[in-house]
Amino acid sequence: MKKIFLFGATGSIGESSLNVIKENPDHFTLSGISFNENSTRVKEIIKNFHPEHIFTTNEKSYSWLERESNLSNIISISNNIEELADFLNSDNVDIIISAISGFAGLETSILSVQTGKKVLLANKESIVAGGDILIPLSKKTGANIVPIDSEHNAILQCIDDYSAIHNITITASGGPFNGISDSDLENISPEDALKHPTWNMGAKISVDSATLVNKCLELIEASYLFNIKESKINLVIHPQSIVHSIVTYSDGSSLCQMSNPDMKVPIAHALSDENRLNINFRELDFDNLSLSFSAFPKSRKMIEDLAREVCKIKNGSGIVFNAANEVAVDAFLNSKIKFLEIFDVILRTFDNVELSKELDIEKIYEIDKASRIMAKKVVESTSN
Numbered sequence: 001m002k003k004i005f006l007f008g009a010t011g012s013i014g015e016s017s018l019n020v021i022k023e024n025p026d027h028f029t030l031s032g033i034s035f036n037e038n039s040t041r042v043k044e045i046i047k048n049f050h051p052e053h054i055f056t057t058n059e060k061s062y063s064w065l066e067r068e069s070n071l072s073n074i075i076s077i078s079n080n081i082e083e084l085a086d087f088l089n090s091d092n093v094d095i096i097i098s099a100i101s102g103f104a105g106l107e108t109s110i111l112s113v114q115t116g117k118k119v120l121l122a123n124k125e126s127i128v129a130g131g132d133i134l135i136p137l138s139k140k141t142g143a144n145i146v147p148i149d150s151e152h153n154a155i156l157q158c159i160d161d162y163s164a165i166h167n168i169t170i171t172a173s174g175g176p177f178n179g180i181s182d183s184d185l186e187n188i189s190p191e192d193a194l195k196h197p198t199w200n201m202g203a204k205i206s207v208d209s210a211t212l213v214n215k216c217l218e219l220i221e222a223s224y225l226f227n228i229k230e231s232k233i234n235l236v237i238h239p240q241s242i243v244h245s246i247v248t249y250s251d252g253s254s255l256c257q258m259s260n261p262d263m264k265v266p267i268a269h270a271l272s273d274e275n276r277l278n279i280n281f282r283e284l285d286f287d288n289l290s291l292s293f294s295a296f297p298k299s300r301k302m303i304e305d306l307a308r309e310v311c312k313i314k315n316g317s318g319i320v321f322n323a324a325n326e327v328a329v330d331a332f333l334n335s336k337i338k339f340l341e342i343f344d345v346i347l348r349t350f351d352n353v354e355l356s357k358e359l360d361i362e363k364i365y366e367i368d369k370a371s372r373i374m375a376k377k378v379v380e381s382t383s384n
């Protein structure tokens with residue numbers, strides 16, 4: 001029986017992870033969770049999964065937890081990293097799932113990798129911003145970082161001879177605005193951007209899918225996770241979200257992983273060891289399956305090129321890219337800037353923040369902070 005700690009239990013990936021755990025009661029138990037604000041959902045999780053430990057740094061949520069744990073008398077709770085680290089390093093945890101959204105997940109991703117345990121990584125922002133310390137840290141501690149971002153999990157499943165990889169093709173659904181020209185995207189609303197055609201996800205990643213910045217983040221994520229040059233990574237539009245990525249080998253074979261879009265599939269793969277797990281899934285209907293692929297849109301070439309630049313220059317440029325995007329998405333969701341202005345905020349922030357060759361945790365937070373200040377200035381100047 002493997003004991004799981006789930007960061008971001010109240011989110012979309014959190015829910016898919018809980019469903020895989022629920023469907024495999026002989027293999028997994030939930031020993032701990034983290035959340036931010038959603039105490040209603042936490043109550044349900046406590047009732048259904050009986051986690052021993054709950055972590056939150058949100059003051060209001062922590063006060064609520066103190067009252068709740070007095071009532072139920074079964075849970076240990078923490079709001080500081082030291083107590084959390086003690087629990088993660090104890091025998092109560094075998095596997096950690098990192099599924100907080102955004103840069104806010106970096107601290108707990110680092111803590112998870114420090115344990116040297118198996119870490120399922122959904123939080124792509126922590127690799128984009130912190131890959132330069134997370135990857136070396138995993139080598140030092142022996143932590144096994146297993147991607148559950150569906151494309152990266154697909155790549156992992158398709159790698160059978162790393163040294164013979166010719167290139168990797170990451171698929172993108174294209175989001176809700178696939179095929180629509182920029183002139184028709186001028187005045188689209190946050191509600192329109194949140195309606196993803198194939199995946200049901202949290203708000204931030206849904207907007208990232210609509211702008212295709214998600215694919216740019218995934219390009220950077222793949223270059224770190226698989227230690228592969230950006231020039232060997234292609235991006236392609238595949239609206240059905242059935243083929244989750246493709247690895248092409250030097251002998252001409254291309255291997256892909258397929259499933260209906262359901263995050264339980266990569267999570268189940270990542271949770272398994274030698275033997276695959278059983279989960280409830282919707283089978284592909286091959287009698288009626290039609291798959292299409294097309295080139296990544298030229299209108300997004302500037303942002304793709306910027307992501308490729310990040311892979312090449314590093315030096316904290318991923319921190320700037322990520323922070324500027326987070327500020328821009330937040331501004332768009334709060335109707336402060338228009339959809340297409342998200343790109344201006346990223347590009348203009350990128351040109352105005354100093355990078356650093358010497359990266360440690362403090363420096364990462366420093367560059368993140370400077371990038372957010374700059375991005376907010378760009379937002380202000382854009383919305384005036």
Ligand code: NDP
Pocket residue numbers: 007008009010011012013014034035036037038039099100101102104122123124125148149150199200201202203204205263
């Ligand atoms: P959601 O918005 O659905 O959930 C986010 C989770 O993080 C919630 O548990 C939330 O807590 C918690 N959280 C948010 N802000 C903070 C904070 N400041 N401090 C601590 N916890 C916080 O996001 P998703 O589940 O969609 O995405 C999670 C991660 O997985 C992202 O990095 C995303 O890019 C990645 N991912 C998601 C996919 C998907 O299909 N959803 C696919 C591939 C990757 P609360 O709700 O209690 O406030």
Ligand code: MG
Pocket residue numbers: 149150151218
């Ligand atoms: Mg993905």
